[in-house]
Amino acid sequence: VSTKPTSPPRLAQKFLLWFVREELAEEVLGDLEEQFYRKLTSKSPARAKLIYWYQVLHYLRPFAITKSSFSHSNHTTMFRHNLLLSYRNILRHKSSFIINLVGLTTALTCALLIFLWIRDEVAINKFHTNDARMLQIIEHSQLASGITSLNSTPDFLAENMVADFPEIEAATGITPSGWFGFFTLKSEDKFYKATGQFAGSDFFKIFSYPLISGSKESILSDKLGVAISEDLAYKIFNTSENVIGKSIRVEVQGLSDIVSVTGVFENVPSQSTEKFDFILSWELWYEWSDRVGRNINWGNHGPETIVLLNETADPKQFSSKIHNYIKSKDENSHITMSAVPYSSLYLYNKFENGIQEGGRLVNIWLFGIIALFIMAVACINFMNLTTARAATRLKEVGVKKALGASKGNLVGQYLTESMLISLLAMLLSVALVAILAPIFGSITDKKLGLPLDSTFWLIILVVCIGTGLLAGSYPAVYLSRIKTLLAIKGGKLQASWSEIWVRKGLVVFQFTISMVLIVGVIVVYQQLDFIQSKGLGYEKENVIYFDKEGKTVDNLDAFLTEIRKLPGVMAASATQNIILGSNNSTVGLGWIGKNPEDLIRFEVLTVDYDLLPTLGIKLANGRDYNRAFAEEKSKIIFNEAAIKAMGLENPVGEQVDFWGEKREVIGVVENFHFETLHQAVNPLVIQLNPSNTMKIVVKIAPNATRSTLEAIEQTHDAFNPGYALNVHFLDQDYQKQYQAEQLISTLSAYFAGIAILISCLGLFGLASFTTARRTKEIGIRKILGAGKWRIIYMLTMDFTVMVVVAIVIAIPLSYFISTSWLQNFAYAISLSWWVFLAAAATGLLIAWTTMYLQTSKAASINPADCLRAE
Amino acid sequence: MKETRLGEFEEVILLLVGILGEEAYSFKISEEFKEQTKRNVSIGAVHSTLTRLEEKGFLKSAMGQSTAERGGRRKRIYTITASGRQVLEQAKDFRTSLWQQFPGFAVDMVGLNFVLR
Numbered sequence: 001v002s003t004k005p006t007s008p009p010r011l012a013q014k015f016l017l018w019f020v021r022e023e024l025a026e027e028v029l030g031d032l033e034e035q036f037y038r039k040l041t042s043k044s045p046a047r048a049k050l051i052y053w054y055q056v057l058h059y060l061r062p063f064a065i066t067k068s069s070f071s072h073s074n075h076t077t078m079f080r081h082n083l084l085l086s087y088r089n090i091l092r093h094k095s096s097f098i099i100n101l102v103g104l105t106t107a108l109t110c111a112l113l114i115f116l117w118i119r120d121e122v123a124i125n126k127f128h129t130n131d132a133r134m135l136q137i138i139e140h141s142q143l144a145s146g147i148t149s150l151n152s153t154p155d156f157l158a159e160n161m162v163a164d165f166p167e168i169e170a171a172t173g174i175t176p177s178g179w180f181g182f183f184t185l186k187s188e189d190k191f192y193k194a195t196g197q198f199a200g201s202d203f204f205k206i207f208s209y210p211l212i213s214g215s216k217e218s219i220l221s222d223k224l225g226v227a228i229s230e231d232l233a234y235k236i237f238n239t240s241e242n243v244i245g246k247s248i249r250v251e252v253q254g255l256s257d258i259v260s261v262t263g264v265f266e267n268v269p270s271q272s273t274e275k276f277d278f279i280l281s282w283e284l285w286y287e288w289s290d291r292v293g294r295n296i297n298w299g300n301h302g303p304e305t306i307v308l309l310n311e312t313a314d315p316k317q318f319s320s321k322i323h324n325y326i327k328s329k330d331e332n333s334h335i336t337m338s339a340v341p342y343s344s345l346y347l348y349n350k351f352e353n354g355i356q357e358g359g360r361l362v363n364i365w366l367f368g369i370i371a372l373f374i375m376a377v378a379c380i381n382f383m384n385l386t387t388a389r390a391a392t393r394l395k396e397v398g399v400k401k402a403l404g405a406s407k408g409n410l411v412g413q414y415l416t417e418s419m420l421i422s423l424l425a426m427l428l429s430v431a432l433v434a435i436l437a438p439i440f441g442s443i444t445d446k447k448l449g450l451p452l453d454s455t456f457w458l459i460i461l462v463v464c465i466g467t468g469l470l471a472g473s474y475p476a477v478y479l480s481r482i483k484t485l486l487a488i489k490g491g492k493l494q495a496s497w498s499e500i501w502v503r504k505g506l507v508v509f510q511f512t513i514s515m516v517l518i519v520g521v522i523v524v525y526q527q528l529d530f531i532q533s534k535g536l537g538y539e540k541e542n543v544i545y546f547d548k549e550g551k552t553v554d555n556l557d558a559f560l561t562e563i564r565k566l567p568g569v570m571a572a573s574a575t576q577n578i579i580l581g582s583n584n585s586t587v588g589l590g591w592i593g594k595n596p597e598d599l600i601r602f603e604v605l606t607v608d609y610d611l612l613p614t615l616g617i618k619l620a621n622g623r624d625y626n627r628a629f630a631e632e633k634s635k636i637i638f639n640e641a642a643i644k645a646m647g648l649e650n651p652v653g654e655q656v657d658f659w660g661e662k663r664e665v666i667g668v669v670e671n672f673h674f675e676t677l678h679q680a681v682n683p684l685v686i687q688l689n690p691s692n693t694m695k696i697v698v699k700i701a702p703n704a705t706r707s708t709l710e711a712i713e714q715t716h717d718a719f720n721p722g723y724a725l726n727v728h729f730l731d732q733d734y735q736k737q738y739q740a741e742q743l744i745s746t747l748s749a750y751f752a753g754i755a756i757l758i759s760c761l762g763l764f765g766l767a768s769f770t771t772a773r774r775t776k777e778i779g780i781r782k783i784l785g786a787g788k789w790r791i792i793y794m795l796t797m798d799f800t801v802m803v804v805v806a807i808v809i810a811i812p813l814s815y816f817i818s819t820s821w822l823q824n825f826a827y828a829i830s831l832s833w834w835v836f837l838a839a840a841a842t843g844l845l846i847a848w849t850t851m852y853l854q855t856s857k858a859a860s861i862n863p864a865d866c867l868r869a870e
Numbered sequence: 871m872k873e874t875r876l877g878e879f880e881e882v883i884l885l886l887v888g889i890l891g892e893e894a895y896s897f898k899i900s901e902e903f904k905e906q907t908k909r910n911v912s913i914g915a916v917h918s919t920l921t922r923l924e925e926k927g928f929l930k931s932a933m934g935q936s937t938a939e940r941g942g943r944r945k946r947i948y949t950i951t952a953s954g955r956q957v958l959e960q961a962k963d964f965r966t967s968l969w970q971q972f973p974g975f976a977v978d979m980v981g982l983n984f985v986l987r
């Protein structure tokens with residue numbers, strides 16, 4: 001028990017002494033202390049201290065506060081004076097204040113939203129505690145067409161590497177959950193759909209997915225064990241507690257087992273690229289591979305491999321050490337390996353010649369630059385409007401200077417003004433961001449919100465001050481440089497050439513940016529439209545597909561026959577994988593005349609009868625697989641790209657060697673885009689093997705989608721009770737491949753709109769200012785007979801020249817930027833001249849409309865009104 | 871020119887100073903205030919009012935004795951001046967005259983409640 005007597009809080013006393021007037025200090029401290037000890041008799045010390053603080057804070061009243069530290073200092077007087085003048089200026093020039101505020105607020109809001117997006121993007125996959133030591137194995141193969149880099153590795157690579165490299169602390173293979181689509185889980189006669197993957201027993205030692213129950217070491221060591229997510233536990237068992245040991249039947253693509261829960265992990269955070277509801281053991285993966293006759297050897301590459309190095313190992317050294325590891329195990333292998341930081345693969349997802357390069361990183365740069373541009377445009381408005389108004393403030397500057405204000409004082413005055421506006425804009429935009437962040441997040445498929453951590457606020461503060469300085473610096477320096485005598489005489493301000501050039505230059509800069517953005521929006525839109533409408537060589541409309549599972553696995557033919565009978569179904573078949581993207585490839589093909597040095601990678605599509613008509617794929621030569629012929633499994637079909645790569649003259653009827661078997665070529669299909677339009681069509685093999693298919697594909701008549709879907713569902717449910725039908729639409733999946741481009745399209749349209757809006761605000765302000773200064777001139781011109789349009793023309797000409805200059809600069813710039821973006825696509829639109837013409841016309845039209853709003857008013861004034869005062 | 875009217879809170883404080891006599895210093899007054907009105911008030915608020923009343927000339931003050939419970943610090947004791955007394959009388963008379971005009975009420979000061987800001 002502490003015997004130390006409680007005394008009033010020291011900090012509160014110090015604080016009080018700091019602000020309270022000296023002559024009051026004694027009595028006040030006395031009163032407070034008396035009360036403190038009185039309170040101690042009835043209340044706890046903590047409570048008494050709290051009351052003491054309360055009383056101290058209530059002494060923050062004008063009568064008690066010492067005068068010297070607050071109001072007698074020269075600096076504070078000047079500061080107050082500056083604030084007062086700023087306030088009066090804002091009141092006097094309401095319109096330019098509002099233009100500045102709206103412009104800055106919009107720009108800051110955009111910039112903050114982009115910042116939130118970038119912050120989230122950069123943090124993806126970085127939340128693992130071992131992040132710095134986690135490496136992913138990448139395999140590179142030297143093909144005739146160049147080096148291809150893939151993350152597929154031999155299934156047992158992880159365990160072999162752990163045995164061979166002492167610097168590896170842990171390693172695991174992972175079969176990405178995307179491979180399987182949805183598993184069907186069954187527990188107590190109820191069915192559930194969930195995504196899952198297989199992983200080695202080290203998985204939870206490497207990745208930081210916190211466990212709610214179960215231990216990191218043993219959770220995946222049982223062959224028939226399963227780790228499930230909190231959500232899945234709730235879905236199946238209604239609780240996440242005491243579920244260990246409960247059994248679930250897992251099934252996918254005709255394979256199934258009953259497994260028991262070994263642990264529960266917290267739901268995978270949104271910042272993880274891996275999404276899974278449960279994890280099965282690696283041993284089970286081996287067993288299932290065995291069941292489908294999949295060989296596990298050094299030549300078969302499938303799962304991903306992640307290793308965790310120990311603290312002392314150097315990742316770079318390790319990466320070069322494993323270069324020839326696979327070759328050391330299998331002399332026939334042509335594959336080399338490297339290891340790259342696991343979390344880096346999200347942003348740097350492209351490999352050029354085996355070296356990790358950009359990829360998604362480009363988007364970060366793109367939006368970062370757009371944010372900077374928008375900020376620049378808003379700051380330029382501020383500078384322009386303020387310097388343009390300089391003339392009206394000449395007297396103020398003159399009087400101040402005559403009274404002895406130094407340059408520094410004047411600079412302080414103008415910086416106070418700009419800081420005040422930027423502070424206001426910042427407050428408004430933080431509020432706006434709080435509202436808009438979730439909406440912006442849903443557009444970009446992220447969970448965004450106003451972060452409350454101190455770094456964020458620090459950045460806000462820095463940006464706020466930076467904006468204030470940037471926007472206010474030029475006007476401040478410019479105004480403070482004006483000669484006293486000139487200013488006070490009230491003489492006209494002779495705008496120097498350099499000043500006019502700066503102002504005009506800034507307007508040109510603004511419009512150049514807006515114009516480039518307009519061109520960008522049009523080009524991205526056109527390219528996306530092109531992607532949608534380009535003939536792909538197959539028909540994606542009205543095609544649905546769903547998993548082959550339950551009874552449909554063994555009775556595929558019977559099921560397909562039933563489906564084909566339904567009205568509205570035009571064709572039905574099955575395939576191993578949906579034709580979007582690369583799924584399965586091989587170099588194991590031989591043909592007469594093959595150069596043994598050349599490696600050509602063929603994509604393999606395993607199909608059932610009738611897949612080609614179902615997807616509308618056309619034959620260039622020969623025939624499709626047909627039940628009327630015997631031994632169809634020993635035949636093979638290629639696409640034109642494959643024939644070209646193999647250099648065969650008359651392919652139909654030739655014999656080729658496929659995975660060690662002789663196959664007869666029966667047909668050649670026209671090239672179709674089974675990968676995205678970023679790539680040229682690659683060589684493709686179509687082999688018949690109905691039992692290895694995994695998805696059922698159905699082509700529906702265009703007008704009967706709904707009723708046909710219902711009929712298919714009924715047939716499926718009757719055939720396959722318990723299994724929920726999960727229908728995918730091929731055209732929707734096709735769209736998903738271009739998500740990144742869609743995002744760029746949507747966002748660049750928004751941001752271009754905003755940049756143009758802000759530029760126009762600036763132009764509007766500038767136009768209103770010039771017309772205001774020239775009212776007398778306009779009056780005289782009107783008396784002398786000038787018409788309204790003549791005057792509008794006169795007032796508009798100046799700005800038109802600037803916009804035209806901006807157009808001239810923007811055209812080559814935007815041409816360069818668009819061409820380099822289009823180079824990402826193997827199939828791209830060609831840029832046509834009208835895009836630039838349209839952008840230029842839009843720019844001019846917008847500028848003219850803005851100026852017309854302002855000048856038409858000025859041009860229709862009554863000359864008597866503006867000249868009367870003279 | 872100094873404002874010489876009395877606010878209602880000021881009136882109460884002035885009365886309390888009169889009631890407490892020798893013990894009229896900020897802390898005691900705020901305690902007494904709480905005791906009498908069942909309302910909380912910070913010492914700072916009371917002190918500020920006392921200062922204002924002094925400026926108006928209704929109070930005068932002098933540093934008094936020090937006590938141990940205050941850490942040996944002296945206290946400022948306030949006393950009502952003649953004009954303070956006068957202004958209290960005026961306030962009371964004003965109210966009485968208002969009550970007399972109130973229909974259906976006899977002059978009864980017992981139920982009088984101050985509306986405090």
